[in-house]
Amino acid sequence: MERAGQDTIIATRDLSRTYTMGKVQVQALKNVTLDIRRGEFAAIMGKSGSGKSTLLHQLGLLDTPTEGEITIDGVEISGLSDSESTRFRLEKFGYVFQEYAILPEMTALENVYLPAMALGLSQGECIRKGMDALEKVGLTERADHRPREMSGGEQQRVAIARALINKPKILFADEPTANLDSASSKQILELFRELNRDTGQTILMVTHELEDADLVDRVIWLADGAVMDREG
Amino acid sequence: MTSTTTELKVSAFLAYKFIAKGNRGTTLLTILIMALAFVNLMFTTSVFDGMGDATEKQVIDTLYSNIVIEPADEEIYIKNPDSVVKKIINVPGVIGTSAQYVTGATIAYEEQSGAWSIRAVDPADERTVSLIPDMMIEGEYLGKYDTREIIIGTEIAGGHGGSLEHTSLGGVVVGDTLKVTFTNGVRREYRLKGIFDTNFIQANQLAYVTEKEMESVLGIQDMASQILVKTDTKGEEDRFLTQFVELGVHEDIKPWTVYAGIVATLTQSFDALNALTGAIGFFVAGVTIFIVIYVSTVSKRRQMGILRAIGIKESIIIRSYIFQAAFFAVCGCIAGLVIMFAILVPYFIKHPMVFPMGDVTLLIEQKAVITRSAGLIISAAIAGFLPSWRAVRETILDAIWGD
Ligand SMILES: Nc1ncnc2c1ncn2[C@@H]1O[C@H](COP(=O)(O)OP(=O)(O)O)[C@@H](O)[C@H]1O
Ligand SMILES: [Mg+2]
Numbered sequence: 258m259e260r261a262g263q264d265t266i267i268a269t270r271d272l273s274r275t276y277t278m279g280k281v282q283v284q285a286l287k288n289v290t291l292d293i294r295r296g297e298f299a300a301i302m303g304k305s306g307s308g309k310s311t312l313l314h315q316l317g318l319l320d321t322p323t324e325g326e327i328t329i330d331g332v333e334i335s336g337l338s339d340s341e342s343t344r345f346r347l348e349k350f351g352y353v354f355q356e357y358a359i360l361p362e363m364t365a366l367e368n369v370y371l372p373a374m375a376l377g378l379s380q381g382e383c384i385r386k387g388m389d390a391l392e393k394v395g396l397t398e399r400a401d402h403r404p405r406e407m408s409g410g411e412q413q414r415v416a417i418a419r420a421l422i423n424k425p426k427i428l429f430a431d432e433p434t435a436n437l438d439s440a441s442s443k444q445i446l447e448l449f450r451e452l453n454r455d456t457g458q459t460i461l462m463v464t465h466e467l468e469d470a471d472l473v474d475r476v477i478w479l480a481d482g483a484v485m486d487r488e489g
Numbered sequence: 490m491t492s493t494t495t496e497l498k499v500s501a502f503l504a505y506k507f508i509a510k511g512n513r514g515t516t517l518l519t520i521l522i523m524a525l526a527f528v529n530l531m532f533t534t535s536v537f538d539g540m541g542d543a544t545e546k547q548v549i550d551t552l553y554s555n556i557v558i559e560p561a562d563e564e565i566y567i568k569n570p571d572s573v574v575k576k577i578i579n580v581p582g583v584i585g586t587s588a589q590y591v592t593g594a595t596i597a598y599e600e601q602s603g604a605w606s607i608r609a610v611d612p613a614d615e616r617t618v619s620l621i622p623d624m625m626i627e628g629e630y631l632g633k634y635d636t637r638e639i640i641i642g643t644e645i646a647g648g649h650g651g652s653l654e655h656t657s658l659g660g661v662v663v664g665d666t667l668k669v670t671f672t673n674g675v676r677r678e679y680r681l682k683g684i685f686d687t688n689f690i691q692a693n694q695l696a697y698v699t700e701k702e703m704e705s706v707l708g709i710q711d712m713a714s715q716i717l718v719k720t721d722t723k724g725e726e727d728r729f730l731t732q733f734v735e736l737g738v739h740e741d742i743k744p745w746t747v748y749a750g751i752v753a754t755l756t757q758s759f760d761a762l763n764a765l766t767g768a769i770g771f772f773v774a775g776v777t778i779f780i781v782i783y784v785s786t787v788s789k790r791r792q793m794g795i796l797r798a799i800g801i802k803e804s805i806i807i808r809s810y811i812f813q814a815a816f817f818a819v820c821g822c823i824a825g826l827v828i829m830f831a832i833l834v835p836y837f838i839k840h841p842m843v844f845p846m847g848d849v850t851l852l853i854e855q856k857a858v859i860t861r862s863a864g865l866i867i868s869a870a871i872a873g874f875l876p877s878w879r880a881v882r883e884t885i886l887d888a889i890w891g892d
Contacts, residue, residue, distance in 0.1 A: 319798055319885050340802065347800025354889070358795040362510035374502065375801055377495040403510070419799070 266426060266459055267293035267316055272325035274311050274482075285311040287482040288325070293427075298453040298460045300469055303479035309463040310431055312479065316461065317350060317429045318342050330426055347375055351420030353430040357412035359404050359419065365391060365411075366400040369418045376423060390418035394448060410441025417448065421458075428452070430462040446472055500805050504812035507785070516817075519781050523821020523865070526774035528828050530861045533766045535829070535851040536842070537759040544846040545723075545745075551692035553748045554587070554618040554717035556726055558733075559741040566712035567740055573716060576736045582729065585617025585719035590703045590712070595670040596645065596696060598658040605645055607669070607696045609703030618719040621685050621692065628663035628683030636702045639667060639679035642693035643686045652690055652845060675706050688847035716740075767861070771868045774821070778814045778872035786810065786880040793880060794888025803881040807874060814873025815866055822862040829853060 274286040285308045293299055293316075301309045314320040315327065318334060327334040330349060337345060346352075359368040370378075370387035378386065391397050394414035404412050413433060420428055430449070434442035450472055452458040462473070470476050478485040508516055549555060560567045567573060570588035577583055590609040595602055612631045616622045622630040626649070631640055641661075643649035648660025661667065665681045679698070687693055704710050720729055726744030733742050786793070793806055834851050841848035883891065 314886060317798075343797070343800055343802050345800075346798065350800070352795075352799055354795065356791075358792070358889075360506070360792055360796075362506040367506070371499070371502075371796075371801070372799055375495065375499050375805070377492065 264294045264296075265292045266295045266297075266330055267291075267461075268328045269316070270326045272312075272315060272327065273323050274308075274315060274320065275323045285482050286315065286322070289482075289484050291477060291484055293459065293461060295426075296453070296457040296459055297475060298449065298458075298473045299462070299475045299477060300473040301461065301463045301477045301479060302465065302467075302470065303485075305465065307479040308482035309465075309479055311482070313429055313431050313461065313463050317352065317427075318346055347372060348423060349426040351417075351423070351425035351428040353413070353416050353420050353428070353433045355432045355435045357404070357409060357416055357436070359412055359415050361404050364401050364403055365396060365407070365415045365418075368404070368415055369422055372419060373422045386422055387418075390422045391415075393421060393452070394418045408441070410437050410444060413437060413441070413445060414448070417445070421452070426459060428458055428460045430460065432463050432465065434464070434466070442466075496802065496805050496808070499801065500808035500812055503805070503809035504816065507789075507809070508813055508816060511785075515781065519777065519817045520820045520824055522777045523774060523817050523869070524824035524828060526770055526777065527822050527825030527861065527865055528833070529773070530767055530770035530865065531825065531829055531853065531857060532833070532851070533763055534857045534861065535833075535853050536849065537763055538852040538854050538857060539837075539842075539849045540759070540844055540846060542852045543844070543849045547687065547689040547692065547847050548748060549723065549745050550620040551624075551687045551689055553745045554585075555720040555723065555745050556718040556729055556733075557743050557745065557748065558716040558718065558738065559743065560714070561740050566709070566714060567716065569711050570713035570716055571711070573738055573740060576738055577718065577733050580729065580732055580736070582720050582722060582725070583718060584721050585614070586716055587611065587614040587618040588700075588713035588716045589615075590700065590707065591714040592703070592707070593672045594696070596641070596658065597668040597670075598661050598665060601647075601657070601659045602668075603645070603656050603658070605641075605694055605696055607639075607671075607698060607703075609698050609700050611700045615697075618717045621687060621695075621697075624685045624687050625683045626686045628681070630683055630685075631697060631699050633699065634701065635682065635699045636705070637677065637679050638682040638702075639669070639696055639698050640683040640685060641667075641681065641696040643684060644690060644693040645696060646681075646684045649684070649686060651693060653694070671706055673707065677706065688843075690845040767864070770861075771864050774818070774865050775868040775872040778817060778869045779876060781817070782810050782814055782873045783876035785813070786876045790880065791889055794885050797881065797885050798889065806881055807877045810877035811870050811873045814869040818866040818869035819862075821869075822865060826858065 270290050272286055272289040273284065276283040276285055289312060301312060303309050315322050363371070366384065366387045369390050370383035373383045373386050388397065388400060391400055394417050396411060396414050396418065399407060399411060404415070407415070434445050437445065446469060449460055449462065453460050558567065558573060574586045574588065578586060587610055592607055593604060594607045595604050612622070612633055626643070628640070631638065644651040644653045645657060646661050647654055647657025651657065658667070661681055663681050663683060667679050667681055668676065669679055670676045720726070726746070730742050730744065796806060797803060829851070830853070834853065837850045841850050
């Protein structure tokens, strides 16, 4: 098997996640085995409740699988301690959530450079990198604005800039456009497309918009927690 | 940059933003409550310190001056007190001496009588060690050649609202004749020449006659029961003690503190009370901070979950809350000190509290400020730690999406 080859950034084997609620067990993921290639823009699609978010959480180290293995960038994830996992996320991952998850007390720029600050960068570097990231999402003029002064689409772009600041190996996005109007949604998706094309950013995005399928390199279809065969 | 400095920097940055850009009203209210907690902590201490200070001052000014020289063991009197005074009077810092006879006596006026202590002094000498000559509220102080004249404190005289009115002479006035029976059996009648009020219950139970008069009562001369010595500083009594011994004073030399047992007793009973009010104060401050930080962690639950998701360490988040708590406490201490110095201290200088040791104003001791503010900041830090530590216990997914 060549699954852990040079161009594979994420590999999972028999990944399962079972939620136990009292006596009821919900198998949200069933034996998921998949590879994501470096530089790939992949969408995870499927009906509501099919396990898309659950899969993203496992790959993004926000949850612990009940069974199975995950290897990311050559690292076997189950061997990481909590603090190693936190560091891993800070250095290698970027996240965009459905809700615009930025801090209301900080300006756009401060929100963006917080992860860089946590890596130990100087104030000057933080500002420079933060401005670069804001430029990528087209929000240079909004640098000093607080979230409440921005539209939903703008706030989501701030979140994307924050996700990009530490040059992540993988950008995770869970329905990033679900709360946005169609114009803003289109802008965000085009931004992802550009990032992927221009910088080779690996992107793993959960979406339930069928038309998004045309924009991405590949669609991973989930049904009842399992990957469906018909890929592409 | 080391990882610890980085973490501290991020914690401080978060704390700063939450305070500076968070809810002004909450911040101000929290600081105000901290300030009140601090004032509450400081107030009782300051009253007690003020009482201690007033007592010390009274003991020195009206009872024992700074240093007391007593007869050596087995002796009843110091023989030839002038020779003792000569030895020490030129010591730099010694600014006065007064040789006194002290004896017990029964003083009676009409049906009223009681047992008090009578001191016999040379009025001119006495003025160099005691403030009682300046505290006459009726009549006059003794003159050098007065005989058959006596001055008494208000607690003996009665009629001046003293605490011991029931044992007093019931309101004698200047010119009244007091019948005095000394412990050696001598009985004499004295004209009441003056009444003094020191505001100090102990000193107000003293009576004074002249040295001349007492020597005729006791039938002795050139002796003294004690010599009071006034020095220009307080707190250096031990240094003077050593010097006096070196200069050949063979009598018993004691600093005023030995006689200030009353101060020690007061302070001890205060200490327990003080510790109790202190504990309550720290608890109130701690609970306040706990609630404020708890509410903040609840309202920021999702945001903190997201920060953890993007790789911000839990310790950074906890520390940012501890910093906020400490900030509230520090500001509270500063605001509390401003309230103390700008409002309370001037108020009590204008309207002193009346206690048996005299008028008491607030005394803000540096030591009290340091211990109380340190205590407040530490309890705030603990109160800030608990809810934030609890908040990062839950999983990231529960924090972001849980209900
Ligand atoms: N924390 C949880 N506890 C219990 N069941 C859960 C939990 N999270 C998700 N599930 C269940 O797992 C299944 C997959 O959920 P999810 O991954 O959120 O689906 P999707 O994102 O595709 O809509 C659903 O049946 C959901 O109810
Ligand atoms: Mg979902």
